[in-house]
Amino acid sequence: MPSNPTKLKIIWLQGMTCNGNTHSFLNDPALGNLLESVELLHHPLLPCTLTLQQLVKKLPKSDILIFEGAYSASFERAGMVMESLLMTLALKAKHIIAMGSCASFGGIFKEHDPAHISGIVFDKENDSGPLRDMRKKVITLSGCPAHPKWLSFVIDMIRLNKPILVDEYRRPRELYGYLVHNGCLRNEYFEWKVDSDHFGTKEGCLFYAQGCQGPFTHGSCNKILWNEVSSKTRAGTPCVGCTEPTFPKRELFTTKTYMSIPSEMPLGIPKRSYLALAGAAKSFHIKRLEERLIDDHA
Amino acid sequence: MTKEERKVSIMTKALELFSKEGFYQTTMPSIAEKIGMSVGNLYNYFTSKEMLAKDLILYIANILGDEIRKINESPASTQEKIKAIVHMYFRIAQERPETIEYFLRVYLSNREVFQNCCAGMICVSAFVTELMIFFEEGVRAGDLRDQDFFSAFGLFMGYLGGMVFLNGEKILPKSLESYEHTIAENIYNALKSH
Numbered sequence: 001m002p003s004n005p006t007k008l009k010i011i012w013l014q015g016m017t018c019n020g021n022t023h024s025f026l027n028d029p030a031l032g033n034l035l036e037s038v039e040l041l042h043h044p045l046l047p048c049t050l051t052l053q054q055l056v057k058k059l060p061k062s063d064i065l066i067f068e069g070a071y072s073a074s075f076e077r078a079g080m081v082m083e084s085l086l087m088t089l090a091l092k093a094k095h096i097i098a099m100g101s102c103a104s105f106g107g108i109f110k111e112h113d114p115a116h117i118s119g120i121v122f123d124k125e126n127d128s129g130p131l132r133d134m135r136k137k138v139i140t141l142s143g144c145p146a147h148p149k150w151l152s153f154v155i156d157m158i159r160l161n162k163p164i165l166v167d168e169y170r171r172p173r174e175l176y177g178y179l180v181h182n183g184c185l186r187n188e189y190f191e192w193k194v195d196s197d198h199f200g201t202k203e204g205c206l207f208y209a210q211g212c213q214g215p216f217t218h219g220s221c222n223k224i225l226w227n228e229v230s231s232k233t234r235a236g237t238p239c240v241g242c243t244e245p246t247f248p249k250r251e252l253f254t255t256k257t258y259m260s261i262p263s264e265m266p267l268g269i270p271k272r273s274y275l276a277l278a279g280a281a282k283s284f285h286i287k288r289l290e291e292r293l294i295d296d297h298a
Numbered sequence: 299m300t301k302e303e304r305k306v307s308i309m310t311k312a313l314e315l316f317s318k319e320g321f322y323q324t325t326m327p328s329i330a331e332k333i334g335m336s337v338g339n340l341y342n343y344f345t346s347k348e349m350l351a352k353d354l355i356l357y358i359a360n361i362l363g364d365e366i367r368k369i370n371e372s373p374a375s376t377q378e379k380i381k382a383i384v385h386m387y388f389r390i391a392q393e394r395p396e397t398i399e400y401f402l403r404v405y406l407s408n409r410e411v412f413q414n415c416c417a418g419m420i421c422v423s424a425f426v427t428e429l430m431i432f433f434e435e436g437v438r439a440g441d442l443r444d445q446d447f448f449s450a451f452g453l454f455m456g457y458l459g460g461m462v463f464l465n466g467e468k469i470l471p472k473s474l475e476s477y478e479h480t481i482a483e484n485i486y487n488a489l490k491s492h
């Protein structure tokens with residue numbers, strides 16, 4: 001237990017959002033415990049101390065300001081434009097969390113008006129968002145949505161006063177040091193280049209035929225499972241790379257190839273090395289991997 | 299002479315025999331005799347004829363791979379690279395005919411020999427990988443049409459292999475290099491984007 005039993009004061013503020021991260025957070029099985037250790041000054045759905053109107057009127061200090069949704073200077077909440085609302089609350093917050101890909105990089109909402117919509121610190125890959133000068137106190141939790149446990153991890157680390165190591169986009173390394181490809185149940189199919197032609201099969205890798213971006217997407221989706229049971233790639237749908245500043249890409253379900261060779265290599269793997277291995281692996285036929293796991297043995 | 303150097307010199311002699319006599323006609327004793335070494339000693343370097351055959355194909359794939367790699371890494375345009383690859387291939391076919399002969403007459407014609415030790419493309423990977431890179435970069439640059447790798451690979455290498463074969467059979471009325479220019483142009487025209 002922390003030596004200081006005072007509860008962390010949290011404000012959850014929404015920019016332009018679909019509520020996805022709010023809903024994702026409600027799925028944390030440990031939500032009950034977490035809520036006992038914090039005080040929600042404001043939250044769009046959960047019981048909290050202040051209504052939105054009261055929040056905007058008081059503009060209180062907080063330990064953690066969680067911002068969900070994309071930023072646009074002129075977007076209003078309770079009659080106050082984001083430019084002043086976010087800035088004021090951010091200045092008075094000890095820690096800030098960019099919750100989800102829209103708050104992190106602009107995400108889906110940025111597509112509507114790319115020139116004026118961004119994340120709070122980053123605008124895609126550039127650190128030109130409104131809170132860029134406060135970036136030291138911002139933690140990025142990109143994802144569409146972010147996993148509830150990623151948020152509870154960060155809140156816990158802050159509560160216990162422990163340092164959080166971050167990457168170049170201020171994402172916690174503990175959560176984003178991995179690639180989605182790490183821990184995917186389909187790794188053996190990837191190694192031997194056995195692809196799946198459909199969504200939802202138990203067999204096959206989704207890299208060549210379905211556009212899976214697991215090999216170049218940072219995230220622990222195959223380590224900290226969704227709803228504690230599965231992940232996109234485990235269930236047989238491709239990772240769409242939602243944690244990266246490049247999200248959303250076009251043609252999410254196809255892998256761009258040049259003469260059958262994927263245009264993007266798995267992260268950090270030189271093209272020559274990848275092709276030498278992949279070309280060799282592809283020329284073998286491994287019967288076990290080409291069979292259905294269950295149906296062919298019924 | 300180091301063991302590695304000795305190995306290469308054995309391989310060079312064996313290559314000549316294999317490409318002239320074929321895989322089955324060439325025996326370990328005939329190779330040993332050609333080098334002037336005892337059969338027993340030859341086995342110190344290569345544990346079987348199959349192993350020697352495998353090392354040879356790796357050796358040739360590496361020579362071709364290194365050559366194409368140099369071309370890939372040069373600043374030339376895709377069209378110039380096609381010319382350079384054709385030129386390189388025909389040059390090797392002239393200067394070291396036994397390498398291409400081995401590739402065509404031993405490796406491709408006796409697949410059963412290579413099935414165990416060289417399954418799939420594993421022994422020619424150095425060469426195939428460089429061609430993959432050549433095609434990938436050509437399409438990425440917008441010079442070549444996007445298509446299945448093997449359709450393009452077959453067109454390019456089948457054509458070159460066929461010409462070298464005809465040349466070896468003494469069927470071509472002119473020298474191999476006199477066809478270089480038109481062949482490179484044909485390949486480019488067949489593969490280019492429109």
Ligand code: SF4
Pocket residue numbers: 180181182184185186187188190204205206207212213214215233238239
């Ligand atoms: S499905 Fe995606 S994450 Fe899984 S092994 Fe294939 S490429 Fe990697």
Ligand code: SF4
Pocket residue numbers: 143144145180217218219221231232233238239240241242243
């Ligand atoms: S698997 Fe990929 S698309 Fe799905 S949540 Fe994880 S990072 Fe996002």
